[in-house]
Amino acid sequence: MTTYRIAVIPGDGIGKDVVEAALIPVRAAASKHGIHLIETTFDWSCDTYLQTGKMMPDDGIESLRKFDSILLGAVGWPERVPDSVSLHGLLLPIRKQFDLFVNMRPHRVLPGIASPLVKSDFDILCIRENTEGEYSGAGGRIHVGTPHEVATETSIFTRRSVERIIRYGFEQARRRRGRLASVTKSNAQKYSMVFWDEVTEELSAEYPDIEVKRYHVDAIAARMITHPETLDVVVASNLFGDILTDIGAAIQGGLGFAASANLNPAGGVPSMFEPVHGSAPDIAGRGIANPIATIWCGALMLEHLGETAAAENLMSAISRVTPKTQLLTPDCGGSAKTLALAHRIADHL
């Protein structure tokens, strides 16, 4: 029996609900395929911050390092802890310290789920750069509070990071339908984005079998709504990928379905799997959050661990339940509770 050590961080709000629920079918899929998941739960959250002044202990990153994967719910409770504190105290350090430079988000409509689009026969894989770019954190403010206040926020694009994320995009395109859309805004941003275009061009010589198209971010945002079926793999910078994947979530039926994987493809550190949605304070504690995004994260985790059969089995169990609206949570028109839906999916394994 293969064993994997999983660090579980439920976090805040519905993060707790969806992680508890998702683990039911994830464990079932694992055990069905002879996989043993050894889970260790960390209660790091905004509560931890209010009690200790820190989102996670000083040795938090070192404690996580020995795990094979991290499954995270959601972090944030803006009424009590500013989002800038909770995000910078937990999620971002994990992404940066483990150099999880790929943020991968699949967007497709599961059977029976209503997309706001008429044409919903798309299957898009967004690859977002996850460590630098517009979110590098380089900048500052001077003359604060005066009429001549200045704020700067500098985007950082290094050859190492741009090259490795675009290369990852090419590799994924090769495993899928052979098409890569590279997203920039090189008409307006003449340094960083022209550089990105040049790296795409250089790498395309190594991937003659991949059809590469360059899009400006505004144009591809519109395309994801009008012609999503024309897109396969989309590779974008941190900010552009962040925005485009919210469109992806919307067209796939909502945040309840949007899964994401933060990966370091080189291995040696744990990759982290988390739904795109946040802690949803408006529905937290009511047991009605949709757990499907987090279950899908579990499938991405199993796949990343090399357990393809278990991952496929889990995805097909989800797809067998989604056509039955009454078994789904209220965001999809059903009346089921979070845990009940998770159990129904586990029943279909």
Ligand code: NAI
């Ligand atoms: P949100 O994603 O938590 O909620 C947005 C809307 O979608 C809400 O109406 C919510 O009820 C609904 N929703 C989200 N997930 C759902 C699910 N699984 N099932 C049913 N409905 C769902 O975004 P919001 O309200 O902007 O942020 C709340 C907190 O979460 C903030 O502190 C924010 O910083 C944090 N956040 C954390 C993220 C993370 O940990 N990766 C990502 C996004 C936000």
Ligand code: MG
């Ligand atoms: Mg976002």
